[in-house]
Amino acid sequence: MTRLSSYLLPTVKEAPTDAEALSHKLLVRAGLARQLGTGMWTYLPAGWRVHRKVEQVIREEIDAIGGLELLMPVLQPAELWRTTGRYDIDELFKLKDRKGADLVLGMTHEEPLTWHVAREVRSYRDLPLILYHFQTKERDEPRPRAGLLRTREFVMKDSYTFDRDAEGLEHGYQLHIRAYDRIFERCGLEWYRVESDVGMMGGLGAHEYMAPCAAGENEVALSGAGYAANVEVASAAAAAVEGLPEPLAAPETEATPGARTIEEVAGVLGVPTGALIKAMPVVSKARGPLLAVLRGDHRLNEIKLRNALGADARLAREEEIAELFGAPPGFIGPVGSRVPVVADEALHGLHGLVAGANRPDEHLRGVEPGRDFEAEWLDFRSVEAGDTCASGGTIRIEPAIEVGNIFKLGTRYSEPLGATYLDESGDEQLIWMGSYGIGPARILAAAVEQYADEQGISWPRAIAPFGTHLVALGGEGEPARAVADRLYDELTKGGAEVLYDDREVRPGEKFADADLLGCPLRLTVGKRGVEAGEIEAQVRRGGARSALPIDSAAHDARELWRELP
Numbered sequence: 190m191t192r193l194s195s196y197l198l199p200t201v202k203e204a205p206t207d208a209e210a211l212s213h214k215l216l217v218r219a220g221l222a223r224q225l226g227t228g229m230w231t232y233l234p235a236g237w238r239v240h241r242k243v244e245q246v247i248r249e250e251i252d253a254i255g256g257l258e259l260l261m262p263v264l265q266p267a268e269l270w271r272t273t274g275r276y277d278i279d280e281l282f283k284l285k286d287r288k289g290a291d292l293v294l295g296m297t298h299e300e301p302l303t304w305h306v307a308r309e310v311r312s313y314r315d316l317p318l319i320l321y322h323f324q325t326k327e328r329d330e331p332r333p334r335a336g337l338l339r340t341r342e343f344v345m346k347d348s349y350t351f352d353r354d355a356e357g358l359e360h361g362y363q364l365h366i367r368a369y370d371r372i373f374e375r376c377g378l379e380w381y382r383v384e385s386d387v388g389m390m391g392g393l394g395a396h397e398y399m400a401p402c403a404a405g406e407n408e409v410a411l412s413g414a415g416y417a418a419n420v421e422v423a424s425a426a427a428a429a430v431e432g433l434p435e436p437l438a439a440p441e442t443e444a445t446p447g448a449r450t451i452e453e454v455a456g457v458l459g460v461p462t463g464a465l466i467k468a469m470p471v472v473s474k475a476r477g478p479l480l481a482v483l484r485g486d487h488r489l490n491e492i493k494l495r496n497a498l499g500a501d502a503r504l505a506r507e508e509e510i511a512e513l514f515g516a517p518p519g520f521i522g523p524v525g526s527r528v529p530v531v532a533d534e535a536l537h538g539l540h541g542l543v544a545g546a547n548r549p550d551e552h553l554r555g556v557e558p559g560r561d562f563e564a565e566w567l568d569f570r571s572v573e574a575g576d577t578c579a580s581g582g583t584i585r586i587e588p589a590i591e592v593g594n595i596f597k598l599g600t601r602y603s604e605p606l607g608a609t610y611l612d613e614s615g616d617e618q619l620i621w622m623g624s625y626g627i628g629p630a631r632i633l634a635a636a637v638e639q640y641a642d643e644q645g646i647s648w649p650r651a652i653a654p655f656g657t658h659l660v661a662l663g664g665e666g667e668p669a670r671a672v673a674d675r676l677y678d679e680l681t682k683g684g685a686e687v688l689y690d691d692r693e694v695r696p697g698e699k700f701a702d703a704d705l706l707g708c709p710l711r712l713t714v715g716k717r718g719v720e721a722g723e724i725e726a727q728v729r730r731g732g733a734r735s736a737l738p739i740d741s742a743a744h745d746a747r748e749l750w751r752e753l754p
Contacts, residue, residue: 191655193690193702197234200702210404212637213336215646219705221654228333228341235654235688235706236633240344242652243629244323246375247346250368256319256348261301263325267291269300272605280329294327299602299624302349306620307608310351316610316620317357319364321348323629335404337630338590344630350623353610358597358621365595365625369398373592376632377649377754379639383409384418385594386492393597398627399589400635409589410572414582421492424568425576425584427484427535430463434541437555440524443543446550449519451485454552458543462486466536466544466556468521470514470528475500478513480526482544483533487570494569498531516547523562524553532564590638592631598622640730646707647730650753655688657746658708660699662715672739673714676724679743685750704729709753712737712746728753 197220204214205224216222221236232240248258267283270276270293276283282294295301302320310316326345333339350361366382373380378400385397397419399409410416410423418424448454455462465485471494472478479502481494495502510518515527522545523530536542542556558564576584603609603620612618633652640647650656659677663669670691677689688708690699696715703711713725723736726749737745 191686191688193688194692196688198702198706199233200705208336210335210338210634210638211641212338212404212634215637215641215705216336216634219646219707221706222337224336228330228339230337230340230342238654239633239648239652240629242654243376243632244344244346246651247372247627247629248323250372250375251319251321251346251348254319254364254368256321258321258323260322261295261298261305261324263295263327265293265295265298265301267293269304269606273300273602274605275300280331282327282329295324296326296328297345297624297626298322298324298347299349299598299622300606303602303606303608303622306351307603307606310608310610310620313353313610313612313618316351316353317361318351319348319361320351321346321625335406335634337634338404339406340630343628346627346629348625350625351608352621352623353612353618354621355599358599358623361623362595362597365623366396369593369595369625369627372627373398373400373632375651376636377640377651378592378632378635380592381409381411381417381589384422386419386421386496387596393599395594395596397591397595398593400592400632400639401587401589402635402638403588404634404638405588405590407589407591409587410576410578410584411587412578412580412582412584414578414580416578416580416582416584420571420586421490422496423572423584425572425578427487427570428573428575428577430461430484430486430539432461433464433539434460434543434554436540436557440544440553440555440561442546443552443554444550445520445552448550448552454543455485458552458554460543464542466522466542468523468545470505470510470521471502472505472509472513473498473500473502476502476529478505478509478528480514480521480523480528480530481533481569482523482530482536482564483570484535484539485543487533487535487573490569490571493571494531494567497567497569514547516545517549520545520547520549520551522547522553522556523558523564524556526562530562530564531567531569532558533570534566534568535570537566590631590635592635593627594625596624598624641707644701645705648707648709650709650750653708654706655708656686656710656750657688658703658706658711659687659689660696660703660711660713661689661691662696662699662713663719664693667716669714669716669719672719672724676712676714676739676742680746683743683747685743685747710746710750712742730754 199220408420463486469481600619661673
C-alpha cells in the first residue's frame, strides 16, 4: 500500500546549505535521498523506486542483445589489480584482512571477470559472450560533490563482451551502442554519444553518453555538422587571431617588467592574447622535461598532451622550472629553449608572435615558429567555442553529465590475466574484450536536472517513482474521501502505480508535495468536483488540466498517463 499517511516521504522546504546542483537540492527536498557522510548516500523508498526502474530499463535492453546477468563481489584480491598494473590508482580503496592479505574494494570489475573467463572459456565455440551485473562500486573520490553525481559509493551496471577477434569486438560494441541508445531514449533523457578518452581503463577507443545540463562537470564539443566529443579529446581548427602583429625580420627584445601573465603582457605590448605564445613547462616520465607551447588564448589539455606524447606528463613544479628551463615563470619561451619544444598545431603558420625571452622582465616580439625555433607539432589544446570541426561546423561547448561509457579494451586485460581460447586450428589466441558502464544514479540525477521547474521535479514517465499522484481533499467520512478510496482501488487493480495522499493536512501542503515529487500525473478529488461528478487531472510537465468523469476516471487516467512523455 502506498498511502502517504503510512509512507516515508520526508519532504522539506529548504535545501541543504552545501547543495549547489539542482538535483542535489530537489532529491533531498522531495524526500528521495539523504546523505550519510561525505560522498555516501541513502536512497529513501521513493528514491530507490526510481533507481530500480532505471535498473530495469537497463536490464531489459542488455538482455535483449544477449547479455547474461551475474553478480561479482565488491571485495577483490589485490593481486589481480597488480597483475593488470592498476593497483596504484589513487581512487582505489585498498585494505588488508585479519591475516594481512591485500584486498581492494572494486571500483570496476574487469579484473575479476577476466580472471573467471580465463578459467571457464576454452574454445572458440565458447565465444562470443556478453556478461553483466549491477553491483556496488567504491571509489576514493577526492572531491565528492553535487549530491548523487560524484560519490564514493554507487551502483553501476557494467557489462563485458568477450570475442575471438577485433571484428567480433566491433560487433559487440555496436550491439551496446544500439542498446545504450534505447536505454537513454526510454529513460526520457536528452543525450549525446561523444568520442572520449580511454583513461584508466586503457584500450583502443571509447565513447561516452552525455546528458546536457548546467550541473554537468564535463564539457562537450558539438557542432551543427554532427561533431560530438568530450572536450578532453575533441579536435577542431582554431578560430583565426584578429589583430595579429605584422611580421618582423627577426625577433626583437621588449622590456616587460613584472608582466608575467598572458593578459599582463598583452596589455603592456598592445597585442591580442592570441598573439602570445603560452609556454607550459612539463615533465614527461618517458621523455624528461619538455616545453609545451600554444596560443596565448588557448588552454593546455593535459589529457590530449598525454595522448599525443604517448606517455604520462605533468606540469613542472615551481622549484623545477628555473633549474630545468633556465628562466622564471612568466618569461619562459621557445626561442633558445634548453629543452625540446612541443608546439600545438594552432601555432602553425602564424607570425609576429610574442614569446618569453628566457630572461627576467623581457619578451620577444616578431617570433615565428619554424624560423626562430623548431618544434614537434602536436594537437594538445582544448577546443574553444567558435572553432571549426572537420566537417565545417562551428563548435559550441555545453556542460553535461556523463551517464554512461563504452570502451574497446582489446587485449588490455586478457593478456596479463591469461584469458585465451583455442581457435579452429587448435592455436591459442587472446580473447578480445569490451567494457560498458552505466550509472543508474546519474541517469536519475540527470532527469531531475533536465526537467525540473520552479515547483520541483518533473519525472519522465518511464522512471517516475509513481505514475500517478492521487490527492484526496476530503476527510474521513466525507464523500470526496470515499470517491478517492474507490478510485485508488480501481487504479491499483488495473496495474497503475499510485501514490495516494490520504493525509489529514492542508490542501496547499498536499499540492506542494505533489509538485515537489514530480509524478507525471496528478489526480485531485475534492468536494466541488465530486458534486459536479468529476475529478481533476493535471499533467505535471506543462500543467495542463482536464476534468475526468468519476464513473470512468480510472480508465481515462490510465489512457492519459500512456500519452505522457
